[in-house]
Structure formats: structure tokens, C-alpha cells
Amino acid sequence: MKEEQKSQSGTPLIIIGIVLVIVVLGGWYMYSSSKSAPRKAANNATPGATPKIATIPPNAPPGATPPNMLGSPTASVTVEEFADFQCPSCGSTHPILKQIQSMYGSRIKFIFRNFPLPMHDKSYDAAVAAEAAGMQGKFWDMHNQLFTNQKTWSADPNYREVWAGYAQKIGLDVEKWKNDMAGLPAKSRVDADLQRGRGLNINTTPTVFIDDKQVPYPEVTVEGLKNIIDSELQNAQQSQAKPAAPASNAGANTTTESANAPSNSK
Secondary structure, X not given: OHHHHHHHHHHHHHHHHHHHHHHHHHHHHHHHHHHHHHHHHHHHOOOOOOOOOOEOXXXXXXXXXXXXEEEOOOOOEEEEEEEOOOOHHHHHHHHHHHXXXXXXXXXXXXXXXEOOOOOOOOHHHHHHHHHHHHOOOOHHHHHHHHHHOHHHHHOOOOHHHHHHHHHHHOOOXXXXXXXXXXXXXXXXXXXXXXXXXXXXXXXXOOEXXXXXXXXXXXXXXXXXXXXXXXXXXXXXXXXXXXXOOOOOHHHHHHHHHHHHOOOOOO
């Protein structure tokens, strides 16, 4: 009887011990999992990398020629924006891209492409207005007026008269500007940009490319664009710094022979 009682009194201690072991093992497993998960995520992440959403193919439609461009035509890095003057997101992006242009100057080539969306009733006319101003060398002045005052003219039924005020403000011959707006050359430039954008399957604005690679919209910030441009400038600098490969003996002999060969021309 005493042995049975002794056995029964030891049973709870065994159960408690088993429970403690389970709790300790469970806590250790959870701790190990929490430590390993971040390491795995960190290994898969690539900080600062830009996903290649799209790349401009060499055979893409050229767009308006010459394009509306700021910076240097020989710059190693090209930033190309497709935008709609009536698009609110493009209006918000405008000061960002102005800051990028100011920061890099001639170190980049910045190209603006007209891409008026059909959902905006005044956007095509606004693009033509900017191109007509460009025919007097004032594209970027009108470009700035349209984006800076977007909310004003977008809501005004007499928007053309508002634009005429901008034309006068930036020093245009207003009557010539109006005639150019009605002519084919300004519209043809807008249509050429539209053709390029459609050829690239663009359907939203703003869409920005840096060296033919599309920039994800969340990265269209001063910091995001700066990271990409700096990386492209560094890559270009490293490529230019590589020494040229020495000419082979075979190449040198061929050059000498062709230079010494008699001419057949008379």
C-alpha cells in the first residue's frame, strides 16, 4: 500500500518535468526561427537595386526629333520622361525632376516626351501649346508654366485664354503662338512622342526611363533617381577608364600591308 502511494506521489513530478521540457524546447525553437528569418530576408534583398520593369528596344519609334532636351547631348546618362501636363501625378513629379536637372546639369541628358492621356480633356491641347512655344525657343518656359499652374487652368473653361496669359508672361509673340498651335508642325511633334510612348506600351504617366531602363514609380523621388543616376555615372566612368586592348601582331601586319599595297585607283 505504501509503495503504491509512493508511486502515485511521484507521478505529478514526472508530468511537471515533461511539461517543462516541452516549454523549453518550444521556446528554443521560436527563438531560433526568429533569428533565422531576418537573415534569410536580408540575403534575398538587394538594397538600392532597380528592378528592370521595361527596357527601351533599339527599334522603338524615335519620337519628336529633335527632342525637347536639357543638359548635354553627349552626356553618358539619359533621363527620359513621358508625361501629361494635366496629370496630377506629373504635376507632383515636376519639382522632383527640376531638382534633378539642377543637381546634375550637363552631366545628364534630360528628355521630355509629350504623352497626353485620353482621360484628360485639355492635355493634348496643352502639349501642343508647349510645342508651339518651343517654336519660339520657349518650350521649357511654357512647360514650367503649365505644370506649376496645373490646378488653375485645368479647372478653367477658358483655359486657352489662361495659356495666352502665360505666353505673354514668358515673352512670346502671342499671335504667332496661337497660329502655331493651330498648325500641323506642333501637333506632329506631339503625335510623334505619342507614337514612341505607345510603341513602348506606356499607359500611365509619369513614366521615367534612365538609360533605357524604366524606373519604378515609387523610386521617382529625388533620392531614388539620384541613387540610380549616380550608379549609371559611376558605371560610365569605369567603362571609360578601362585601358584599350593592345593591337595584335596579326592586326599590325595587316595594317602595314594594306598601307603599303599599291592603289588600283587611277
